Amino acid sequence: MSAATALVADRAELWIGGRWVTSAGAPIPVVNPATEQVVAHVPSATAAEAEAAVTAAVAAWPAWAATPVAERAEFVRKLGDALEGAADDLAAVIATEVGMPRHLALAAQVRVPAEVLRVTATAAAKYPWREPVAAGEVRREPAGVVVAITPWNMPLHQIAAKLGPALVAGCTVVLKPSEVAPLNAYALAELAHEAGIPPGVVNLVTGTGPVAGEALVRDPRVAVVSLTGSVRSGARVAELAAANITRVCLELGGKSANVVLDDAPLDLVVPAAVQQAFFNSGQACNALTRLVVPGNRHDEICERLVETVAALRLGDPFDPAAELGPLISERQRETVRGHVRKALSDGARMLVGGPEAPGDLPVGYYHRPTVFTGVTPDLALAREEVFGPVLAVQAYPDSPGDALAVDLANSTDYGLAAGVWSADPERARAVGTRIRAGQVKINGVRTRDSLDAPFGGYGRSGLGRELGRHGIDEFVEIKSLLG
Numbered sequence: 242m243s244a245a246t247a248l249v250a251d252r253a254e255l256w257i258g259g260r261w262v263t264s265a266g267a268p269i270p271v272v273n274p275a276t277e278q279v280v281a282h283v284p285s286a287t288a289a290e291a292e293a294a295v296t297a298a299v300a301a302w303p304a305w306a307a308t309p310v311a312e313r314a315e316f317v318r319k320l321g322d323a324l325e326g327a328a329d330d331l332a333a334v335i336a337t338e339v340g341m342p343r344h345l346a347l348a349a350q351v352r353v354p355a356e357v358l359r360v361t362a363t364a365a366a367k368y369p370w371r372e373p374v375a376a377g378e379v380r381r382e383p384a385g386v387v388v389a390i391t392p393w394n395m396p397l398h399q400i401a402a403k404l405g406p407a408l409v410a411g412c413t414v415v416l417k418p419s420e421v422a423p424l425n426a427y428a429l430a431e432l433a434h435e436a437g438i439p440p441g442v443v444n445l446v447t448g449t450g451p452v453a454g455e456a457l458v459r460d461p462r463v464a465v466v467s468l469t470g471s472v473r474s475g476a477r478v479a480e481l482a483a484a485n486i487t488r489v490c491l492e493l494g495g496k497s498a499n500v501v502l503d504d505a506p507l508d509l510v511v512p513a514a515v516q517q518a519f520f521n522s523g524q525a526c527n528a529l530t531r532l533v534v535p536g537n538r539h540d541e542i543c544e545r546l547v548e549t550v551a552a553l554r555l556g557d558p559f560d561p562a563a564e565l566g567p568l569i570s571e572r573q574r575e576t577v578r579g580h581v582r583k584a585l586s587d588g589a590r591m592l593v594g595g596p597e598a599p600g601d602l603p604v605g606y607y608h609r610p611t612v613f614t615g616v617t618p619d620l621a622l623a624r625e626e627v628f629g630p631v632l633a634v635q636a637y638p639d640s641p642g643d644a645l646a647v648d649l650a651n652s653t654d655y656g657l658a659a660g661v662w663s664a665d666p667e668r669a670r671a672v673g674t675r676i677r678a679g680q681v682k683i684n685g686v687r688t689r690d691s692l693d694a695p696f697g698g699y700g701r702s703g704l705g706r707e708l709g710r711h712g713i714d715e716f717v718e719i720k721s722l723l724g
Contacts, residue, residue, distance in 0.1 A: 248427070249334060251268070257446070258300070258441045259297075259434070266285035269284070269447070271338055271421075271422070271423065273340075275605045275606075276605065277604060285448045286452070290446060290453070291446050291454075291460075292460060295388075295460045302386060305439065306382075308411070310409065311366070314366060316408065317359075317361055317405050318359055320405075321357070321359040324354060325351075328352055332347035332351050335350045338393075338421075338423075339521075340568070350395060350396075353689050356692055357398065361709070362405070362409060364409075364712075368713055376723040376724065379719060381717040382717060383411030386414075386463050388457045388466045389415070390466065391426075392419050393422035394524040397429065400416060400425075400429060404443065405712070407467070408442070413442045413444075417446050427445065454478075463485075463487055465715065466478055467491075467715065467716075471494060472494050474493075475493045488715075490715045492698070493701060493703040495530075495698065497529045497658040498649065498650035498659050499514050499517060499532050499662070500662065500672060501538070503538060503642055506664060507538070507541065509684075515546065519550075522608070524573075527657050530631065531650075533646055535639055535646070550610050550632075551593055555602060568629055573628065576628070577629030580622060592613065592634075597609070610630040613632070613634065623635065643671075651676060655698065655702045657678060657680070658680045658682070658688075658698070659680070666683060669684060680696055692709070693708060696708045
């Protein structure tokens with residue numbers, strides 16, 4: 242792996258069929274959100290180049306599908322090890338193009354995806370590729386060519402969550418990362434090649450959604466499209482894929498509730514709730530951005546929140562003391578500011594933060610961590626995903642507390658994640674079973690604590706699941722072989 246400085250550089254090529262192919266597309270600037278400076282360019286692939294990548298994946302698929310599962314899994318495991326080996330350099334790349342503090346990115350943005358790949362390889366060994374039934378057997382077979390469209394906020398993790406299960410399933414992949422933070426994907430393509438993954442099995446196409454992305458999704462040779470992104474993007478992908486009856490897996494947005502029951506230990510709850518809401522400056526689809534609290538503890542919780550949030554340190558992503566970096570772009574910061582201003586005009590009460598830029602950080606797309614209370618279910622702040630460092634506190638009456646807390650938690654169209662806090666874990670689990678969300682975390686457990694647990698959502702949060710054996714399910718066809 243090259244040094245980190247060499248990875249933050251202009252790229253004019255796409256990785257297609259096991260070789261770097263110079264693109265005819267115009268260059269897209271990659272901006273460092275902490276400095277507001279362009280640090281690199283990548284190609285805006287043409288529709289023809291996207292189709293060429295699918296052609297390469299189609300050509301590579303028969304041999305890859307015929308490769309024994311154990312061998313496919315070993316390639317995935319080796320790729321995970323390669324990510325781990327390049328962790329320091331990759332964390333620096335993430336800090337540069339995403340803005341997450343490097344010391345935090347090292348664990349969350351590199352070592353977690355490395356472990357996702359290894360966990361997926363292990364899951365492949367236990368996966369029910371063949372199951373007996375009364376008149377024969379059920380077989381799970383590779384679906385075919387997969388298009389993986391990944392976001393900018395947790396780029397390597399989302400690539401790993403799609404690439405690993407697709408590869409162990411026997412599928413070949415065309416990866417289209419976000420053009421906002423694509424440099425890490427170039428590094429991954431190089432590592433996949435070094436790991437010995439055969440030509441055409443993994444292909445990389447950078448570019449915009451309306452051109453490269455839509456060309457990939459429209460291609461009738463594609464068996465599965467797996468996208469992580471906004472609800473709008475997911476709806477567009479589903480619309481385009483429907484023309485060819487192409488299967489889609491959509492991991493979309495969230496407005497997730499963190500439910501505090503009346504016996505919860507606040508010394509643990511408040512620091513964890515702040516971390517769960519403001520991780521990666523709130524740019525996480527599963528961020529717990531609504532803190533649902535009992536009325537009789539509301540004031541104490543708010544006092545603790547103000548103290549904890551006010552102490553958070555915003556700063557340069559390469560500063561070891563920084564806890565929050567900038568937002569990804571000027572556009573994203575303006576979107577978040579719009580949500581804050583709307584909440585103020587709607588009558589929510591701001592406890593700390595605000596839309597103004599931090600006075601000590603005049604350069605960079607920084608946004609102060611912000612907390613509101615008085616956020617009723619009808620307000621936009623209670624219903625719309627902000628994707629920034631904004632936490633909404635919602636209080637429920639003390640009696641009958643648990644039922645009303647569940648109602649409040651379920652009062653959005655999303656259902657990606659949730660949290661429940663109680664001194665009694667069984668009580669917390671009982672509440673968790675009633676929350677309509679794909680992943681409910683009890684007393685501070687994190688997604689990364691169980692990377693074999695399925696991840697995905699109800700309602701507008703998407704279709705399908707990622708991680709572990711459930712992630713492999715998305716990339717297989719099921720055949721009944723009778724007789």
